[in-house]
Amino acid sequence: MIARKCDRCGKFYEPYEEKNECNMNNVNGVAFVHMNTDNTYSGATNDGHDLCHECLMAVIAFVREVSKK
């Protein structure tokens, strides 16, 4: 079994949401993108960050809270 290490908290975890399609129901990490002025993006960086499920939920909650402002 492959274990991954969370880049935020350092905890080891088993991979989750391994479907090879990207939507908010199956994300399992974070990468930075270049945002265009029309709120589309034109590419993602190659240095994605592994996140355990708890840290991913914390990042999503943070982004959603920032988006409300």
Ligand SMILES: [Zn+2]
């Ligand atoms: Zn974590």
